[in-house]
Amino acid sequence: DTGVSQNPRHKITKRGQNVTFRCDPISEHNRLYWYRQTLGQGPEFLTYFQNEAQLEKSRLLSDRFSAERPKGSFSTLEIQRTEQGDSAMYLCASSIQVNTEAFFGQGTRLTVV
Amino acid sequence: GESVGLHLPTLSVQEGDNSIINCAYSNSASDYFIWYKQESGKGPQFIIDIRSNMDKRQGQRVTVLLNKTVKHLSLQIAATQPGDSAVYFCAETQYNNNDMRFGAGTRLTVKP
Numbered sequence: 688d689t690g691v692s693q694n695p696r697h698k699i700t701k702r703g704q705n706v707t708f709r710c711d712p713i714s715e716h717n718r719l720y721w722y723r724q725t726l727g728q729g730p731e732f733l734t735y736f737q738n739e740a741q742l743e744k745s746r747l748l749s750d751r752f753s754a755e756r757p758k759g760s761f762s763t764l765e766i767q768r769t770e771q772g773d774s775a776m777y778l779c780a781s782s783i784q785v786n787t788e789a790f791f792g793q794g795t796r797l798t799v800v
Numbered sequence: 801g802e803s804v805g806l807h808l809p810t811l812s813v814q815e816g817d818n819s820i821i822n823c824a825y826s827n828s829a830s831d832y833f834i835w836y837k838q839e840s841g842k843g844p845q846f847i848i849d850i851r852s853n854m855d856k857r858q859g860q861r862v863t864v865l866l867n868k869t870v871k872h873l874s875l876q877i878a879a880t881q882p883g884d885s886a887v888y889f890c891a892e893t894q895y896n897n898n899d900m901r902f903g904a905g906t907r908l909t910v911k912p
Contacts, residue, residue: 691843693843720900727808727905728904728905729889729891729902729903729904729905730844730889730902731902732899732900732901735899743899745899778843778844780843780844785895786831786832786851786893786895788834788846788849789834789846789900790846791836791843791844791845791846792843793841793842793843794842794843796841
């Protein structure tokens with residue numbers, strides 16, 4: 688499977704715990720995006736990487752959120768001190784260059800209890 | 801923004817009919833548009849895209865129309881099949897802008 692891969696698919700955590708999600712983009716894609724999607728809504732942009740550089744962050748990305756892409760390949764999204772409002776589907780997408788189609792992974796569904 | 805829960809616009813069509821899903825985009829500077837299909841529990845799946853220098857683009861069973869004057873995008877699906885049942889999102893972005901903005905989505909239900 689050469690698509691975008693996300694792990695885990697589901698995560699249930701207690702409020703206040705830290706969680707980390709992983710995204711493996713399509714191998715030749717330089718651009719990597721993180722989105723968040725709540726039920727009944729379209730995906731909302733969180734952050735974007737060009738290779739290993741994080742070039743843009745949404746205001747939605749509070750200081751409890753951090754994303755990395757250390758070698759320009761896979762990326763991680765960490766949420767510290769999770770809150771119930773963090774419950775959502777976290778989607779990763781990658782594209783080969785600007786203004787080309789972004790391909791999404793299956794997402795990680797986070798439930799904070 | 802505030803969540804509106806599950807109250808997505810819905811479109812119900814009979815199998816074999818043509819479907820038209822509409823989207824009003826927000827930014828007149830947007831120059832690249834994409835339609836995505838999302839099935840329950842899955843990530844969005846690319847369907848078709850169009851750039852602002854075009855007003856129509858056709859794929860297999862799908863056609864996207866772009867009207868920049870009124871900032872309107874539509875997706876036409878020919879001979880709709882049960883497997884087309886999903887939520888459809890339009891997304892807009894600008895050249896060199898990394899923030900691809902999604903619309904609220906339309907739920908398409910195909911009746912056999």
